[in-house]
Amino acid sequence: MSKVYDVAILGGGPAGLAAGLYASRSRMVSVVIEKAKWGGQAATTEELENYPGSIEHTTGPKLIDRMKSQAEAFGTELIKDDVLAIDPTGDIKTVKLANGEIKARTLIIATGAQPMLLGAPGEMDFRGKGVSYCATCDADFFTELEVVVVGGGDSAVEEAIYLTRFADKVTIVHRRDQFRAAKSIIEKAMKNEKISVIWDTVVEEIYGDGIVEGVKLKNIKTNETTDFRTDGVFVFVGYKPFAEFAKGIVEMDEKGYIITDENMRTSVEGIFAAGDVRKKLLRQVVTATADGAIAATIAEKYIEDKFHS
Amino acid sequence: MIELNKDNFDAEVVQAEGVVLVDFWGDKCEPCKALMPSVEKLAEQYGNQIKMCKLNTGENRRLAISQKVLGLPTFIVYKNGERVKEISGAENCTPEAIENLIKENL
Numbered sequence: 001m002s003k004v005y006d007v008a009i010l011g012g013g014p015a016g017l018a019a020g021l022y023a024s025r026s027r028m029v030s031v032v033i034e035k036a037k038w039g040g041q042a043a044t045t046e047e048l049e050n051y052p053g054s055i056e057h058t059t060g061p062k063l064i065d066r067m068k069s070q071a072e073a074f075g076t077e078l079i080k081d082d083v084l085a086i087d088p089t090g091d092i093k094t095v096k097l098a099n100g101e102i103k104a105r106t107l108i109i110a111t112g113a114q115p116m117l118l119g120a121p122g123e124m125d126f127r128g129k130g131v132s133y134c135a136t137c138d139a140d141f142f143t144e145l146e147v148v149v150v151g152g153g154d155s156a157v158e159e160a161i162y163l164t165r166f167a168d169k170v171t172i173v174h175r176r177d178q179f180r181a182a183k184s185i186i187e188k189a190m191k192n193e194k195i196s197v198i199w200d201t202v203v204e205e206i207y208g209d210g211i212v213e214g215v216k217l218k219n220i221k222t223n224e225t226t227d228f229r230t231d232g233v234f235v236f237v238g239y240k241p242f243a244e245f246a247k248g249i250v251e252m253d254e255k256g257y258i259i260t261d262e263n264m265r266t267s268v269e270g271i272f273a274a275g276d277v278r279k280k281l282l283r284q285v286v287t288a289t290a291d292g293a294i295a296a297t298i299a300e301k302y303i304e305d306k307f308h309s
Numbered sequence: 310m311i312e313l314n315k316d317n318f319d320a321e322v323v324q325a326e327g328v329v330l331v332d333f334w335g336d337k338c339e340p341c342k343a344l345m346p347s348v349e350k351l352a353e354q355y356g357n358q359i360k361m362c363k364l365n366t367g368e369n370r371r372l373a374i375s376q377k378v379l380g381l382p383t384f385i386v387y388k389n390g391e392r393v394k395e396i397s398g399a400e401n402c403t404p405e406a407i408e409n410l411i412k413e414n415l
Contacts, residue, residue: 036343127380133398136338137380138380141373
């Protein structure tokens, strides 16, 4: 019989890596499966000053590197593959991967969320030509240029601050008349001379000739439209969960976030969810790692009760 | 893979005959770095049929912008010096998508 893991953790972001750490420390045979970049969204976050203990010089990639080696040091297997489907029936669950399959007694779904698109004409055409969803990836290109940031949450305002290290001018376009970001972040942005804000406004179109040259803005209170010249458009308008493969298997809310109890149990026995993919109030690295720790601990209890008693 | 810069870009890509794939990447682009091992593998696999190159945009910003590249990761296929196809963005640039890009243009 092929190898059966105690726990297969789907997704190698902070939630998955923390679950791997806790699972391997309690001597469960565990594997973390990541399809793209270890760390997920945290890997492309430059400033992580809200993660306790990480005040000075801690970037997302640095923190993730440490989480990864920590989990590995205790024996978690880390593999690169893409989860295509899960079969939840029976005591042993199967995870179908792009390159084979894995069997495990429990699953922890920690596949996270991904940025939402703006949905404006031109957005797809200028992808990689001035439209970006990753400030750390692309900020360099806009050195001494001008950029627009769309959105009003933590990510939008934080990334706008980050972009001022490169761009000469950063304009935040937000559809409401106030930000949803944490107060300390808002204060920092408002003090920054390179940042200005256009309130109550949406981006109707992104245009250019080969590369982005400007956006069409519309004030949603007055319906007035204006042309705004810019070299780049950074989009941070929220996230959507990444768990298509679990649709129809575990219970989800209307947006596709997986519903769990406070012990990370989903509607299916032996399947847990952790991190941003879960329906919850606060999606941060600190809550993701906490979810991962709880999921692994409860998974261990489940195995103990189910298979060893 | 051939490392491109402003001194060899013309000779290796624009003046080159045949098919060239350029991987535009950067030191700060985590998705790009995560992809690199897969791209290196594809370079070994298809190296006889296609010239595989990479361009560090952090060191060659102007050159990247001259190719209208303002976002990473970006992969562009050039045929006899003319750009024919490209993909951009972390979710679009999967190892499978890059392999398809190569196969389509052989």
